[in-house]
Amino acid sequence: MNQDKAIIKALKSQQGPFLSDGFNSEMMNRIHLVVVKKKRRMYIGTLCLITTASLGLISMALYLLRDYLHESFTVQLPSLSSLFDSLSKYGFGLYIAFLAILLIALDHYFRSVWQKHKSDKFRQYNT
Amino acid sequence: MENPDEIIYIKRILDGETNLFSFFLERYSRTIHGLIVRIIPSKEEAEELTQDTFLKAFRKLDTFKGDCSFSTWLFRIAYNTAISATRKKKIIFPFIDDALLENVSEELMETVFEEDDNEYRLQRLEEAITELNVEEKTLITLYYTDGKSIAEIASLLEQTTDNIKIKLFRVRKKIYVLMTK
Numbered sequence: 001m002n003q004d005k006a007i008i009k010a011l012k013s014q015q016g017p018f019l020s021d022g023f024n025s026e027m028m029n030r031i032h033l034v035v036v037k038k039k040r041r042m043y044i045g046t047l048c049l050i051t052t053a054s055l056g057l058i059s060m061a062l063y064l065l066r067d068y069l070h071e072s073f074t075v076q077l078p079s080l081s082s083l084f085d086s087l088s089k090y091g092f093g094l095y096i097a098f099l100a101i102l103l104i105a106l107d108h109y110f111r112s113v114w115q116k117h118k119s120d121k122f123r124q125y126n127t
Numbered sequence: 128m129e130n131p132d133e134i135i136y137i138k139r140i141l142d143g144e145t146n147l148f149s150f151f152l153e154r155y156s157r158t159i160h161g162l163i164v165r166i167i168p169s170k171e172e173a174e175e176l177t178q179d180t181f182l183k184a185f186r187k188l189d190t191f192k193g194d195c196s197f198s199t200w201l202f203r204i205a206y207n208t209a210i211s212a213t214r215k216k217k218i219i220f221p222f223i224d225d226a227l228l229e230n231v232s233e234e235l236m237e238t239v240f241e242e243d244d245n246e247y248r249l250q251r252l253e254e255a256i257t258e259l260n261v262e263e264k265t266l267i268t269l270y271y272t273d274g275k276s277i278a279e280i281a282s283l284l285e286q287t288t289d290n291i292k293i294k295l296f297r298v299r300k301k302i303y304v305l306m307t308k
């Protein structure tokens with residue numbers, strides 16, 4: 001079937017119209033436009049998200065402050081003596097701090113393992 | 128099946144080096160256009176559809192999983208783009224009875240298709256090719272002009288290899304019938 005010389009010849013003689021000369025450069029310009037549009041869309045999206053979150057936080061703060069101002073404007077500081085009431089509070093605080101440090105260390109460890117795995121994979125592609 | 132340098136280029140494009148997409152344009156723009164122009168003979172429309180194909184490929188580059196070669200993936204996009212464009216137009220292709228195709232002898236067909244210096248026959252052959260439907264034109268273009276294997280065509284058109292083989296045999300018979308009618 002591959003030896004159908006007549007079909008190959010007929011198909012070759014039918015070739016054309018060909019692509020215009022500047023097709024590839026024109027295409028690259030369109031690709032750049034797509035990239036710029038995508039970046040702009042992402043920028044606007046991020047901006048909208050930040051604005052919405054900020055407005056939400058501001059309105060929540062205003063709402064809480066308004067309610068708080070109705071009752072009393074003065075802020076009652078906790079008595080300092082209560083901090084030294086019991087040592088168990090410090091123990092609990094230390095426990096939480098230890099957990100936080102442990103989680104950060106684990107996160108660091110897994111990230112470095114993943115990065116190493118990723119760079120090994122990339123090296124394999126290159127060789 | 129995969130081309131390692133293409134995989135690296137894709138990775139780098141996805142990482143932000145969009146200029147590297149020109150590598151794929153240089154490598155495939157002519158063949159992709161060659162396939163589209165067989166389906167849509169209008170120069171302007173074919174060029175526009177070639178542009179659409181590359182834009183779609185660029186936008187969907189992150190969805191390329193590497194389960195087939197990049198060229199097969201790109202040809203599939205081109206084929207689907209061209210097919211969608213033809214659906215908008217109503218083109219009527221000549222109908223040929225199956226019984227007529229069954230009666231064509233393989234030996235006779237081979238004799239006709241082997242000989243490539245008979246000008247009259249070549250002209251009839253060219254006319255017959257223009258009367259084929261879109262899928263048939265795509266099949267012979269991929270097989271004879273682009274040198275794609277049966278397996279690659281099957282992957283591209285999302286069909287089985289047996290199905291492609293049968294269709295190719297049928298197309299040859301159809302060309303012969305159209306030539307001799």
